[in-house]
Amino acid sequence: MSNRTGSRRQKAAEDGERSLIGPPAGHAGESVRDQEASTTPFFVYLLAFFSALGGFLFGYDTGVVSGAMLLLKKEMHLSTLWQELLVSSTVGAAALSALSGGFLNGWLGRRICILIASFIFCGGGIVMTVALSKVVLLVGRITVGLGIGIASMTVPVYIAEVSPPHLRGQLVTINSLFITGGQFIASVVDGAFSYLSHDGWRYMLGLSILPAVLQFFGFIFLPESPRWLLQKGRSQEARQVLGRIRGGRNIEEEYDTIRTSIEEEENETGSGGVVILRILSYGPTRRALIVGCGLQMFQQLSGINTVMYYSATILQMAGVREDKQAIWLAAATSATNFVFTLVGVWLVERVGRRKLTLGSLLGTGLSLTLLAVGFLLSAQHSPPVTLHPVDFHNSTCRLYGSCEPCMLDPDCGFCYLENNAGVFNSSCVPVSPASTDSAAWGRCSNQTEESFSPYWAYNYCPTSYSWVVLLGLILYLASFAPGMGTMPWTVNSEIYPLWARSTGNACSAGINWIFNVLVSLTFLHVAEYLTYYGAFFMYAGLVVLGLLFVLCCLPETKGLQLEEIENLFARRLCSCGDFPASDDHHVHYIRKTTDCGLLFSWWESALSVFRLQASTLWSSGVRLCHSLYHSQIIVATCPEDHKNRSRFFTVILCSFDFELLWAFSNYTGFLT
Numbered sequence: 001m002s003n004r005t006g007s008r009r010q011k012a013a014e015d016g017e018r019s020l021i022g023p024p025a026g027h028a029g030e031s032v033r034d035q036e037a038s039t040t041p042f043f044v045y046l047l048a049f050f051s052a053l054g055g056f057l058f059g060y061d062t063g064v065v066s067g068a069m070l071l072l073k074k075e076m077h078l079s080t081l082w083q084e085l086l087v088s089s090t091v092g093a094a095a096l097s098a099l100s101g102g103f104l105n106g107w108l109g110r111r112i113c114i115l116i117a118s119f120i121f122c123g124g125g126i127v128m129t130v131a132l133s134k135v136v137l138l139v140g141r142i143t144v145g146l147g148i149g150i151a152s153m154t155v156p157v158y159i160a161e162v163s164p165p166h167l168r169g170q171l172v173t174i175n176s177l178f179i180t181g182g183q184f185i186a187s188v189v190d191g192a193f194s195y196l197s198h199d200g201w202r203y204m205l206g207l208s209i210l211p212a213v214l215q216f217f218g219f220i221f222l223p224e225s226p227r228w229l230l231q232k233g234r235s236q237e238a239r240q241v242l243g244r245i246r247g248g249r250n251i252e253e254e255y256d257t258i259r260t261s262i263e264e265e266e267n268e269t270g271s272g273g274v275v276i277l278r279i280l281s282y283g284p285t286r287r288a289l290i291v292g293c294g295l296q297m298f299q300q301l302s303g304i305n306t307v308m309y310y311s312a313t314i315l316q317m318a319g320v321r322e323d324k325q326a327i328w329l330a331a332a333t334s335a336t337n338f339v340f341t342l343v344g345v346w347l348v349e350r351v352g353r354r355k356l357t358l359g360s361l362l363g364t365g366l367s368l369t370l371l372a373v374g375f376l377l378s379a380q381h382s383p384p385v386t387l388h389p390v391d392f393h394n395s396t397c398r399l400y401g402s403c404e405p406c407m408l409d410p411d412c413g414f415c416y417l418e419n420n421a422g423v424f425n426s427s428c429v430p431v432s433p434a435s436t437d438s439a440a441w442g443r444c445s446n447q448t449e450e451s452f453s454p455y456w457a458y459n460y461c462p463t464s465y466s467w468v469v470l471l472g473l474i475l476y477l478a479s480f481a482p483g484m485g486t487m488p489w490t491v492n493s494e495i496y497p498l499w500a501r502s503t504g505n506a507c508s509a510g511i512n513w514i515f516n517v518l519v520s521l522t523f524l525h526v527a528e529y530l531t532y533y534g535a536f537f538m539y540a541g542l543v544v545l546g547l548l549f550v551l552c553c554l555p556e557t558k559g560l561q562l563e564e565i566e567n568l569f570a571r572r573l574c575s576c577g578d579f580p581a582s583d584d585h586h587v588h589y590i591r592k593t594t595d596c597g598l599l600f601s602w603w604e605s606a607l608s609v610f611r612l613q614a615s616t617l618w619s620s621g622v623r624l625c626h627s628l629y630h631s632q633i634i635v636a637t638c639p640e641d642h643k644n645r646s647r648f649f650t651v652i653l654c655s656f657d658f659e660l661l662w663a664f665s666n667y668t669g670f671l672t
């Protein structure tokens with residue numbers, strides 16, 4: 001271990017000692033925090049705002065397309081394949097550019113990358129606005145995708161690098177707020193311009209040019225990240241920028257920490273070679289990469305984009321049949337996502353990243369289960385097919401006896417009449433090859449606005465259990481948005497040392513986009529094979545895996561300086577959650593309370609009994625060593641007022657031993 005790390009440890013131990021005899025550490029932490037907060041210069045907020053415009057464009061450009069598509073498909077006569085291409089090409093391009101953005105970030109710097117991204121956003125916006133053919137439109141969509149990829153990996157890194165530690169989580173999470181804000185504004189713009197059936201889509205797609213121009217001109221005047229400057233040896237400039245960002249406060253300590261950390265990193269890991277190989281061959285960065293990519297993967301596997309995408313259908317199930325009404329209600333869905341992201345911004349520095357993510361995953365899993373139950377009830381009470389019109393083409397649709405299997409077949413739709421008593425005169429007929437808005441032939445082939453004309457349900461079934469699904473949808477967004485929607489971006493911006501930060505973020509953002517494409521493209525097929533409730537039960541299962549992953553592997557990074565976070569990954573992956581959060585005074589306090597809590601909790605006693613059984617396998621000498629070692633840690637890490645009680649419990653606990661846990665953690669070490 002390096003001297004600097006060693007001396008930091010020592011300082012922390014001293015701080016820890018002081019906190020045991022001084023006033024409660026929580027109070028001390030708070031007053032320092034208050035002091036820091038009151039002196040946070042406005043400039044930091046300005047930087048965060050202009051960078052987060054990149055997040056806004058990410059949200060806007062991915063969100064606006066669904067509303068634009070309703071108009072586009074009619075005006076440009078788009079086939080289903082072209083519709084899919086226009087939506088997925090952006091996400092695919094974002095995956096590619098996020099992966100290559102790591103290299104650009106390290107080479108050109110964060111500021112230039114943000115400038116490039118906003119320039120690309122402007123270019124893409126202009127191409128889409130003036131597009132006269134679907135091919136040009138596709139070029140525009142791919143262009144904005146390239147911008148989204150670069151912005152998605154650069155912006156969180158830039159904000160994390162310019163923020164003071166006590167505000168970093170909040171400021172980086174503001175980027176996520178801007179993403180969901182972009183999605184929300186996009187849905188409002190979609191609603192507003194949906195009344196303009198001719199060329200309305202041009203305004204929808206073109207409006208993104210405004211924030212892109214604002215960001216571009218803003219960043220011409222804003223500085224580069226001081227950490228990147230120092231890494232490139234531009235120390236004079238770095239010192240000036242840091243001074244400017246910190247509003248003239250004394251920056252010597254922070255500057256020295258960054259500089260020594262860069263020097264140490266170069267000594268410890270070298271500076272040559274391909275960065276990704278260096279990341280993979282060095283334990284702490286390899287573990288950080290696994291955690292970062294895992295979080296991004298589980299974010300997408302939680303099904304957020306299928307829920308967002310599927311919200312219109314869920315609303316149709318709830319009885320909203322008009323396109324325009326559905327558009328406005330979809331805006332309400334993205335508003336819910338946005339409002340609850342705000343809750344995340346508020347909570348991140350209060351409860352920390354780990355608890356926020358765990359709580360969010362728990363809520364997400366439960367609400368996905370509720371969504372699945374809603375779909376299950378709807379399927380079980382699916383209205384029967386009562387009319388069987390002659391089908392000259394012998395399509396599969398004539399084989400279905402109820403709406404559920406008919407709706408799951410992508411070639412069929414449900415045509416029905418409805419009165420107060422429910423659904424009647426219903427049939428399952430082929431969908432029109434030209435548009436999914438009507439049937440290929442028969443009563444539902446000509447959609448009229450007359451009140452007695454039959455309804456055409458494609459992809460959904462009329463049901464009286466739609467409220468369960470709707471409730472599931474709202475609870476899902478309320479639990480996903482504050483934690484799983486935000487923390488993967490925030491945590492990734494903090495967990496890599498400087499030399500690995502660009503590449504680490506590029507990989508994890510790339511994983512996010514790749515899983516985004518995978519989940520959204522496979523959703524309808526998954527639903528076809530597993531049914532809708534099966535698909536949502538499956539997402540709930542994946543969330544449980546995500547919960548276990550976070551429980552075992554995600555350490556708390558709250559309040560630490562970026563240069564200290566690497567230490568959290570010094571131990572085996574599965575011990576991260578239980579690892580001393582830091583040498584830092586504030587986080588030291590968290591560890592103390594955690595261990596004490598651990599000591600008294602019920603599962604600790606259960607484990608002890610379990611350990612007792614296993615202990616016969618071990619020699620008594622080894623057992624004694626371990627027990628003494630652990631008992632010392634537990635007593636030392638408890639606040640003064642708990643110490644005696646903890647000594648008493650420790651004596652009891654130490655008569656058992658910790659070997660099973662020890663053996664287990666050694667065994668699971670193969671993961672790293």
Ligand SMILES: O[C@H]1[C@H](O)[C@@H](O)[C@H](O)[C@@H](O)[C@H]1O
Pocket residue numbers: 176179180183299304305308337481484485486512516
């Ligand atoms: O964090 C964001 C956010 O939660 C969005 O709502 C979602 O569409 C994105 O895929 C995700 O990366």
